[in-house]
Amino acid sequence: MADKKRAFSGIQSTGKLTLGNYLGALKQHVSFQDTYDAIFCVVNLHSITVRQDPKELMDNTYDCVAWYLACGLDPKKAILFAQSHVRAHAELSWVLSTFTQVGELERMTQYKDKSKQHKQNVNAGLLTYPTLMAADILLYNTDVVPVGDDQKQHIELTRNVAERFNGIYGEKFIVPEHYHPPVAARVKDLAHPERKMSKSLPGKGCVLLEDDPAAVLKKFKKATTDNEDQVRLDAENQPGITNLLEIYAATQGISSDAALSQFKDSRYGDFKVAVGEAVGASLAPVQDEYKRILADRGFMDSVLKDGSARAAEIADAKIAEIYEAVGFIKRG
Numbered sequence: 001m002a003d004k005k006r007a008f009s010g011i012q013s014t015g016k017l018t019l020g021n022y023l024g025a026l027k028q029h030v031s032f033q034d035t036y037d038a039i040f041c042v043v044n045l046h047s048i049t050v051r052q053d054p055k056e057l058m059d060n061t062y063d064c065v066a067w068y069l070a071c072g073l074d075p076k077k078a079i080l081f082a083q084s085h086v087r088a089h090a091e092l093s094w095v096l097s098t099f100t101q102v103g104e105l106e107r108m109t110q111y112k113d114k115s116k117q118h119k120q121n122v123n124a125g126l127l128t129y130p131t132l133m134a135a136d137i138l139l140y141n142t143d144v145v146p147v148g149d150d151q152k153q154h155i156e157l158t159r160n161v162a163e164r165f166n167g168i169y170g171e172k173f174i175v176p177e178h179y180h181p182p183v184a185a186r187v188k189d190l191a192h193p194e195r196k197m198s199k200s201l202p203g204k205g206c207v208l209l210e211d212d213p214a215a216v217l218k219k220f221k222k223a224t225t226d227n228e229d230q231v232r233l234d235a236e237n238q239p240g241i242t243n244l245l246e247i248y249a250a251t252q253g254i255s256s257d258a259a260l261s262q263f264k265d266s267r268y269g270d271f272k273v274a275v276g277e278a279v280g281a282s283l284a285p286v287q288d289e290y291k292r293i294l295a296d297r298g299f300m301d302s303v304l305k306d307g308s309a310r311a312a313e314i315a316d317a318k319i320a321e322i323y324e325a326v327g328f329i330k331r332g
């Protein structure tokens with residue numbers, strides 16, 4: 001394991017996972033487990049920056065674990081754990097918050113969007129969210145962070161904070177690279193192709209991972225397109241059609257150009273049905289596995305227990321190194 005590069009990523013337990021989470025994250029994450037020393041985390045500390053019902057938060061956390069495992073994550077190869085089980089995340093987050101400028105945090109697009117969406121609860125955690133994310137990543141000497149396109153700005157901030165800290169205390173942190181998938185790095189909402197498909201904005205254009213093939217097909221049939229009557233890859237002028245091509249490509253494991261050559265002469269109606277059927281068929285076996293695993297909380301608890309013990313071993317060593325660097329007396 002030691003000679004492998006390390007990959008780290010996470011998913012928030014804030015709601016039902018979407019096709020965007022699957023194509024942009026889960027499916028990618030699992031592909032890292034053979035070639036990387038891979039660590040995946042259900043980031044439930046991040047989830048409470050938006051008010052959560054306690055039971056739903058817990059259910060959603062198990063849900064994320066079940067999806068990870070259903071997608072093929074092998075807990076003997078990769079580490080899977082819940083963020084709240086490893087205390088060093090909160091500890092490093094505090095240290096890093098003193099190396100992050102308020103102005104940098106205020107510039108984050110996600111902060112601006114979420115503070116508009118949750119006007120009644122613009123809490124400090126919503127602002128400092130990126131320092132916790134930087135801590136998540138830097139604690140594990142991460143080389144690469146596979147995440148969707150929406151997280152690019154947060155990875156940039158993580159790199160800046162790591163470099164700033166290293167500039168003062170020596171090379172303590174690895175400055176991580178952002179990996180984003182070649183296609184479907186930002187899956188768009190089917191009804192509103194100008195915006196990201198997001199689990200915090202569920203609606204008729206949001207495909208849930210748990211949707212059965214009939215429900216998936218129905219959503220694709222209603223996908224917003226345009227009046228061009230020509231299947232083309234043109235994100236600016238034909239965002240809906242381009243999104244469908246990318247979803248199909250990611251689902252089939254082909255390039256978007258290959259998807260285009262398959263559908264360039266298709267009518268929109270036929271095209272939407274073909275993509276919807278392909279997505280439904282690809283999700284069905286994963287859903288069966290998900291249902292089986294979700295029914296076994298004992299198994300998920302044992303995966304989380306083992307995962308957090310392995311994660312804490314790495315994280316505790318790192319936080320001890322960082323505490324020493326900043327001048328905190330070693331715990332006797």
Ligand code: AQP
Binds near residue numbers: 110146186187
């Ligand atoms: N639409 C998407 N396309 C590609 N990748 C996506 N991801 C999320 N949406 C898409 C990737 O999934 C991982 C986990 O994301 P998250 O839980 O932080 O974000 P979310 O599902 O978008 O969650 P929320 O609660 O709904 O947040 P907001 O409101 O910010 O969108 C990440 O790797 C992410 O890139």
